[in-house]
Amino acid sequence: MIQDATMAETTSAHVAAQDAVAEFSGATKRFGEVLAADRINLRIRRGEFLSFLGPSGCGKTTALRMLAGFETPTEGSVLIDGHDVSAVPAHKRPVNMVFQHYALFPHMTVAQNVGYGLRQRRPRLSRSDIAQKVDKALATVRLEAFGERRIWELSGGQQQRVALARAIINEPQILLLDEPMAALDAKLRGEMQRELLELQRSLNITFVLVTHDQEEALSMSDRICIMGKGRIAQVGSPQELYDRPSNRYVADFVGKANIVAGQIAGRQGGMAQVVLGNGTKVIVHDLPADNRQHAEIAIRPEALSIAPQEAPLPEGTVALASRVTHRTFLGDRTEYLLVADGIGPLQVNAPRQAARALGEHDVGAQVHILWPVGTGLVLAADT
Known part of the structure; x- marks a missing residue:
């Protein structure tokens, strides 16, 4: 049902450079007899907002986890800045991830959650340096007054912003988002989509989103990678995929x-x-x-x-x-x-x-x- 696809060469006004910050080269992942990702070839442009879109079990999350370092390709490779990082552990990659359920520490304050990654650095940063960076990250997500609050005192949208602040404080080259808005109601999801897009534009960090929500992908992405049965069906801008789907699978999945x-x-x-x-x-x-x-x-x-x-x-x-x-x-x-x-x-x-x-x-x-x-x-x- 799915065919190999070459990367659509589209332009985006706010993507300053067309060089690749990351690349999948024949990346394949097997879990026993299950083929979760099948020969993925994809170049991710520096500064773009790319979404992996597809139904459950299509391979999109496996691709994200290989990029994050949580899974190692069975075959092929994953490159960041031209270097093969297939065997590099997650904590040594210039990548941060926001999980679907945020994975925040309930016993910590908002500021402590945001600064957690900085406190793990070696050599250690001074307390004043950490505090300054935490304040800046909270300001970026408009939570300046929430540093001393506990996680359970926040709304779902505020918790998502804390997770984003914790991810961007380490200044990653790539920010990975694993369906981070799935738990939000429809109105809040729309608001957070706009805020997330504005944040990506202001930071000029490469964002890679995994979602099964086609409206979310269409409204936020520079390019969308449609996945099915572990393979790439088509890659292109939202308008290209909507107006020029390559086959029935893409036509059926993107819009009606x-x-x-x-x-x-x-x-x-x-x-x-x-x-x-x-x-x-x-x-x-x-x-x-x-x-x-x-x-x-x-x-x-x-x-x-x-x-x-x-x-x-x-x-x-x-x-x-x-x-x-x-x-x-x-x-x-x-x-x-x-x-x-x-x-x-x-x-x-x-x-x-x-x-x-x-x-x-x-x-x-x-x-x-x-x-x-x-x-x-x-x-x-x-x-």
């Missing part, structure tokens, strides 16, 4: 996508004419460099629209006769599930403004799904 089968009738200039199951012909973007005739097309729900069957068709639009089976109002949009004759179920997301202009459609209504020319993408075959 209608997957429609058809036969390719012709190709020209990066576009393909595809005949759908009911004989309707559509023009879509053509991605694969192969000669397959059978194709799967991905089309996002917001790219389609709905109109009454008697309404005139906009120029360059194909109409699919359909019936509304479900209608879900979500405030800013309405989600429709429809059955298109000879094709099957399709989802259409109608923005609130468009729904007001065109009218709402009740369950059971006979309508047209409007498919604009050039909308949709032929997917490469999963391997």
